[in-house]
Amino acid sequence: MDEKFIRDRITELRLQKDVPERKMSIELGHSTSYIHSIASGRALPSMPEFLYICDYLGVTPMEFFNESEHTTPIQQRAIQYIRQLDEEEARLIVDLLERIKKMK
Structure with missing residues (x-):
C-alpha cells in the first residue's frame, strides 16, 4: 500500500x-x-x-x-443504518438477511 x-x-x-x-x-x-x-x-x-x-x-x-472487499454505495448505506441499531435490532436484521439468503 x-x-x-x-x-x-x-x-x-x-x-x-x-x-x-x-x-x-x-x-x-x-x-x-x-x-x-x-x-x-x-x-x-x-x-x-x-x-x-x-x-x-x-x-x-x-x-x-480493505483492498479485498469494497462495498457498493447501497451496501455502505445499509451498514450506516445497521451501526445505529442496538444489539437486538441488529440481530433481527441479521435474521432477516439470513432468511432472504436461504430463499435464493
Missing part, C-alpha cells in the same frame, strides 16, 4: 458517492482545490483530516484500507 493507493481510494469512494472534488473540498472546510491536490499527488491529508475524509465518505479507516 502506498500514497497512490490512498489517492486512488479517495477518488474511488468520492465517485461512488457522486460528489465533485470541488464540493467535497468545500464541505470539508478547505479551498476548492484541496481534494484535487490529493488526487493529483501534490498533497496527502494529515491523519486528522484523513479521519474526516473517511467520515465524509461513510467508511471507517479499516474499510478504507
Whole structure:
C-alpha cells in the first residue's frame, strides 16, 4: 500500500458517492482545490483530516484500507443504518438477511 493507493481510494469512494472534488473540498472546510491536490499527488491529508475524509465518505479507516472487499454505495448505506441499531435490532436484521439468503 502506498500514497497512490490512498489517492486512488479517495477518488474511488468520492465517485461512488457522486460528489465533485470541488464540493467535497468545500464541505470539508478547505479551498476548492484541496481534494484535487490529493488526487493529483501534490498533497496527502494529515491523519486528522484523513479521519474526516473517511467520515465524509461513510467508511471507517479499516474499510478504507480493505483492498479485498469494497462495498457498493447501497451496501455502505445499509451498514450506516445497521451501526445505529442496538444489539437486538441488529440481530433481527441479521435474521432477516439470513432468511432472504436461504430463499435464493
